[in-house]
Amino acid sequence: MAALNKKTVDDINVKDKRVLVRCDFNVPLQDGKITDETRIVAALPTIKKLIADGGKVILCSHLGKPKGEPKPELSLAPVAVRLSELLGQEVKFAADPEVVGPNAKAAVEAMKDGDVVLLENTRYRAEETKNGEEFSKELASLCDVFVNDAFGTAHRAHCSNVGVTKYVDIAVVGYLMEKEIKFLGNAVENPERPFVAILGGSKVSSKISVINNLLEKVDTLIIGGGMCYTFTKAQGGNVGNSLLEEDYLQYALDMVKKAEEKGVKLLLPVDAVAADAFSNDANTKVVAQNEIPDGWMGLDIGPKTAEMFADAVKSAKTVVWNGPMGCFEMSKFADGTKAVAEALANTDAVTIIGGGDSAAAVNQLGYGDKMTHISTGGGASLEFLEGKELPGVAAANDK
Ligand code: AMP
Numbered sequence: 001m002a003a004l005n006k007k008t009v010d011d012i013n014v015k016d017k018r019v020l021v022r023c024d025f026n027v028p029l030q031d032g033k034i035t036d037e038t039r040i041v042a043a044l045p046t047i048k049k050l051i052a053d054g055g056k057v058i059l060c061s062h063l064g065k066p067k068g069e070p071k072p073e074l075s076l077a078p079v080a081v082r083l084s085e086l087l088g089q090e091v092k093f094a095a096d097p098e099v100v101g102p103n104a105k106a107a108v109e110a111m112k113d114g115d116v117v118l119l120e121n122t123r124y125r126a127e128e129t130k131n132g133e134e135f136s137k138e139l140a141s142l143c144d145v146f147v148n149d150a151f152g153t154a155h156r157a158h159c160s161n162v163g164v165t166k167y168v169d170i171a172v173v174g175y176l177m178e179k180e181i182k183f184l185g186n187a188v189e190n191p192e193r194p195f196v197a198i199l200g201g202s203k204v205s206s207k208i209s210v211i212n213n214l215l216e217k218v219d220t221l222i223i224g225g226g227m228c229y230t231f232t233k234a235q236g237g238n239v240g241n242s243l244l245e246e247d248y249l250q251y252a253l254d255m256v257k258k259a260e261e262k263g264v265k266l267l268l269p270v271d272a273v274a275a276d277a278f279s280n281d282a283n284t285k286v287v288a289q290n291e292i293p294d295g296w297m298g299l300d301i302g303p304k305t306a307e308m309f310a311d312a313v314k315s316a317k318t319v320v321w322n323g324p325m326g327c328f329e330m331s332k333f334a335d336g337t338k339a340v341a342e343a344l345a346n347t348d349a350v351t352i353i354g355g356g357d358s359a360a361a362v363n364q365l366g367y368g369d370k371m372t373h374i375s376t377g378g379g380a381s382l383e384f385l386e387g388k389e390l391p392g393v394a395a396a397n398d399k
Pocket of ligand 1: 200201202203206225226227243298299300323324325326327328329357
């Protein structure tokens with residue numbers, strides 16, 4: 001297994017200590033109500049453990065993009081309310097426009113062992129996303145121990161997950177972080193084979209390094225979504241008005257060649273659902289992937305392709321999926337993504353969903369509990385699949 005060489009909450013003693021925990025409470029809100037609490041629930045095991053061990057638990061997180069100033073609609077106050085209910089004890093919200101201002105300091109000062117305080121949105125401070133020194137020091141001044149459990153931001157070096165660790169002696173990762181790295185790391189470094197990766201989404205350019213890295217690891221690489229038309233065009237097909245990145249035609253050919261050289265089966269679509277407009281009201285028809293007429297665009301994989309992809313998943317022992325197969329936000333172009341989600345739900349393979357759109361699709365379809373692991377971090381899991389070291393993980397103390 002890709003062993004985590006970082007200290008975790010199991011390696012420390014927090015009794016009587018002030019523990020600052022960076023969580024990922026970046027939840028969707030509508031009119032002040034939390035519409036998906038997956039990330040809050042995912043943070044509970046670490047928080048409960050620290051409470052049980054007698055720590056003074058100070059939680060922090062960002063929420064949305066307030067761009068460095070207080071925005072009441074992006075306050076973490078609703079998270080404190082929900083968290084209190086989920087934990088069955090009061091989570092005191094330290095309302096403070098400076099995040100670590102007089103209110104936050106007073107709230108922490110008054111804490112007893114086992115108490116929980118939630119700080120205000122860390123991105124109310126402009127330094128946060130710049131990994132600035134002053135805010136990092138302020139955060140560190142609140143605590144004796146730092147725990148990073150925010151996988152969703154682990155690919156970013158910000159004050160609240162990286163900067164702060166420079167000014168505390170003890171910095172470890174939490175259970176969620178440990179779990180994410182275990183599943184993603186195991187899948188990539190030590191997969192049970194056959195190992196199949198499915199990539200979709202809009203652009204080849206945003207997934208170059210992922211394709212390149214996965215070709216070193218997988219037995220089969222499946223490519224759908226808007227990305228596939230650049231491959232089809234590179235191989236001489238007609239893609240009509242489909243999404244195309246002219247600058248990546250050679251790259252696509254290089255990847256086809258690399259797959260051949262590595263003995264990796266590269267599965268590209270054989271048919272497409274083509275539309276005469278980028279709209280759910282468009283006229284549609286199923287056409288061969290390499291014969292998309294001028295004026296038409298491929299907005300989903302076709303039924304033959306969906307069957308082919310589902311078949312490839314059936315014999316797999318490990319499957320990693322990142323990115324939708326089509327414009328699944330429009331019901332007319334959601335069938336390909338649904339078919340892949342269903343195939344993953346019905347296999348005995350280890351199934352890992354790389355966050356973002358694929359996670360949303362799987363959950364919307366009610367297949368969430370059929371997957372081995374659904375990552376809480378889209379961007380972070382993608383960078384992990386690229387083989388990059390995540391700064392948020394690197395900053396924790398080594399074992
Ligand atoms: P990404 O953020 O790169 O993972 O891309 C996700 C987006 O890709 C979704 O919003 C999809 O609607 C879009 N997408 C998937 N397939 C296509 C396609 N064939 N043409 C255009 N956009 C697509």
